[in-house]
Amino acid sequence: MKKGVLLVNLGSPDSPEPKDVKKYLGEFLMDERVIDVPLWARTLIVKGIILNTRPKASAAAYKKIWWDEGSPLIVISERLQHKIQKQTTLPVALAMRYGSMTIKKGLQQLVNQGVEKVFLIPLYPQFAMATTETILVLAENIRNEHFPNLKIEDLPAFYNNQNYIDVLSNSIENHLKGKTYEHVLFSYHGVPERHIRKRDITKSHCQINGICCKTPSKAHEFCYRHQCLEVTRLVAEKLNLKEGSYSTSFQSRLGFDPWLQPYTDRTIERLGKEGLKSMAIVTPAFVSDCLETLEEIAMEGEEIFHEMGGSEFTTVPCLNDDDEWVNLLAKWINTWAHSKPETV
Known part of the structure; x- marks a missing residue:
């Protein structure tokens, strides 16, 4: 089986403009694992209140931190992906849980390269239903609907590794x-x-x-x-x-x-x-x-x-594309490539 890797982070608006921020917030906050209330209540809270009040303020916040290259989260994640790719022979794709860099696109990119088994890496040290769980559930739903022959294994929470x-x-x-x-x-x-x-x-x-x-x-x-x-x-x-x-x-x-x-x-x-x-x-x-x-x-x-x-x-900055962090992720990936993920 040809193997590949999918790194998944949170996501970002396409730009710091209110219309893009509103679209992003709508997808993010309507996730039942983020605001875990009945659909009618979530719709009222998100579409009736938050999306009519918050996008402008959130857009102003994004503008403060936006880089010339784009969203810091996206740029940093891409740098991480590129560095890891240099340390493994497996194809490494990048996706976001929310926004235009979808998990479906990431899986499709790997499938187009002949990948039959994916090592899914949620880029969160700790497990949470609003982060890791929502990624795993969506990835499985996409697999079932669009890539039924694809096998997916995931990296467990590594907080105490x-x-x-x-x-x-x-x-x-x-x-x-x-x-x-x-x-x-x-x-x-x-x-x-x-x-x-x-x-x-x-x-x-x-x-x-x-x-x-x-x-x-x-x-x-x-x-x-x-x-x-x-x-x-x-x-x-x-x-x-x-x-x-x-x-x-x-x-x-x-x-x-x-x-x-x-x-x-x-x-x-x-x-x-x-x-x-x-x-x-x-x-x-x-x-x-x-x-x-x-x-x-x-x-x-x-x-x-x-x-x-x-x-x-x-x-203190996050690990970002720190070389030691890159080396560790590459080590986990290469270990998985030759063994079961439980040995990572």
Whole structure:
């Protein structure tokens, strides 16, 4: 069987213009695994409210971070793809869950090259129904409808893979060399608390009480909160961060339902009010810099910190196309090419 690889990231509007942002937000927010309410309610919320109010503001945010080459997320993902392609003989395609670079196009590109078996790599370290799961479900639906003879295997969440932790830790350490910081904040993309409970395969473990994530359970395989906290713990251990000199928070909440806490913006505000003068912030839920890291964290976060009296605010870039990260992905791909994905 000829094998190939499909890298899948979140996606981006085609441009930072309101009409393109509105189209992108419509597809993104109408996903039942992003806003997981009945269709009638989701339609009312998204098409009746959000798409009539948010696109203009979101477009302004995208314009702040847009590069001459295009969307940072797309450009970075393409750089990653090209670097990986140089380290493997397998064809490597790139797709996005939302937007014009569809998963169907990515699979079609591989099929056109004779690929019969695909290694699908969701570019998310942690499992979440709004990220990994929606990619896997859509890919399977597309396979069934358009490519019934194609076989797809996926890379499981790699949040606790020691090689990944080493690469992430090295990247953080390298970017913080010579920088002043009293506290390191690990900020992850937030999800509603109900997402955590919905994916509890034990139906009884997840209480979101500060204890369950530290108690061994089969639920952790699909628990986003546990996996985020575990990344923080493992990286802090690797970098010898002292207790109290680092913490975890969650960003980008939407609506009024309870989301994972503490919230990043309020944490930055609190740290500033407590007299902290220098801090660094890391965003390990993303492997590629995007709107949430470049605008929400690097711009809005810094503004909040300065308003609260802080002075030094250091944003650590995502792994992007870092050579160590490229090498690790290429290693996983080449291992898969000659064995089962469980050995990655």
